[in-house]
Amino acid sequence: MTMFHCILLERKSTLTKTYLIMISQFKALTSRYLFLFICLFLNSCSQVGSQFSGINMYSTREELELGYQYSIELEKQLSINYDSLLNQYINSLGQRLVKSSNRNNIPYTFKIVNDRSINAFAIPGGYCYINLGLIDLAESEAELASVISHEIAHVVGEHGMENMTKQQIIGFAGAMILGARPTFTEEIISSIIQRGVLTNFSRGAELEADRLGIQQMHAAGIDPIGFESFLKKMRDQEKGESSQFSKMLSTHPPTSLRIKKSIETRTSLSRKKYDADDESFLNMKQHLNRNYKKSNRN
Numbered sequence: 559m560t561m562f563h564c565i566l567l568e569r570k571s572t573l574t575k576t577y578l579i580m581i582s583q584f585k586a587l588t589s590r591y592l593f594l595f596i597c598l599f600l601n602s603c604s605q606v607g608s609q610f611s612g613i614n615m616y617s618t619r620e621e622l623e624l625g626y627q628y629s630i631e632l633e634k635q636l637s638i639n640y641d642s643l644l645n646q647y648i649n650s651l652g653q654r655l656v657k658s659s660n661r662n663n664i665p666y667t668f669k670i671v672n673d674r675s676i677n678a679f680a681i682p683g684g685y686c687y688i689n690l691g692l693i694d695l696a697e698s699e700a701e702l703a704s705v706i707s708h709e710i711a712h713v714v715g716e717h718g719m720e721n722m723t724k725q726q727i728i729g730f731a732g733a734m735i736l737g738a739r740p741t742f743t744e745e746i747i748s749s750i751i752q753r754g755v756l757t758n759f760s761r762g763a764e765l766e767a768d769r770l771g772i773q774q775m776h777a778a779g780i781d782p783i784g785f786e787s788f789l790k791k792m793r794d795q796e797k798g799e800s801s802q803f804s805k806m807l808s809t810h811p812p813t814s815l816r817i818k819k820s821i822e823t824r825t826s827l828s829r830k831k832y833d834a835d836d837e838s839f840l841n842m843k844q845h846l847n848r849n850y851k852k853s854n855r856n
């Protein structure tokens with residue numbers, strides 16, 4: 559989730575096309591946000607990240623367009639799973655959580671990736687990707703929902719677009735400082751993407767996604783304890799040697815802190831009776847075990 563950020567987003571082939579899109583966005587927006595230029599000279603790159611946390615200079619329309627273009631490029635790099643039972647289940651669970659979110663006025667898309675590693679991620683515009691390996695690991699609907707809810711929360715919190723905004727600022731600084739050589743601007747943006755600025759959210763954004771994710775689960779009638787339960791699985795993995803979790807964990811705040819914060823969020827919620835695991839979850843798991851357990855291992 560972006561609890562699990564997919565390292566695939568940092569692949570160079572995707573990056574080249576992606577940063578061209580970003581550059582065109584960058585060029586279109588620089589004149590609109592000239593005031594930010596001043597800030598460039600006052601802040602280092604790392605400071606920009608914190609100074610401008612929460613700023614999104616894109617409109618929803620721009621975000622949807624960017625997300626759409628990005629998803630097309632991204633999906634050329636991924637093996638998308640089209641199993642109708644799995645997709646129906648994941649989409650239905652995802653839309654249930656979206657309905658309970660604070661940003662349900664944009665369309666969300668949920669796709670399953672044929673990848674056995676434990677990972678999920680979201681990109682701007684409501685595109686959420688969940689790896690087969692993660693679905694396999696979840697032992698309850700609440701655990702699976704917790705991951706999906708966290709990803710939805712990144713879209714709700716517009717974290718991807720905040721990162722994009724930061725890149726605009728940093729790229730603009732570089733170009734202006736060195737005489738606006740366009741190729742240099744492109745190099746800066748490319749470098750920022752390769753460093754994972756686009757997909758690696760700040761600690762604050764991650765904790766916000768945890769908090770919003772838990773609230774969405776609560777509102778949807780899904781027991782938020784599933785989030786803690788899944789985090790504990792991650793913590794146990796951390797104790798082991800190199801694991802499938804290691805990469806996604808490296809982009810997130812310490813799991814112990816996330817567990818502590820999630821308990822605080824959960825206990826602050828009103829008392830409520832949550833739904834039991836839907837029968838469709840068990841059907842989906844059986845289907846997964848029958849069809850994907852032994853085959854399709856990447």
Ligand SMILES: [Zn+2]
Pocket residue numbers: 559560561562563708712759764767
């Ligand atoms: Zn995340």
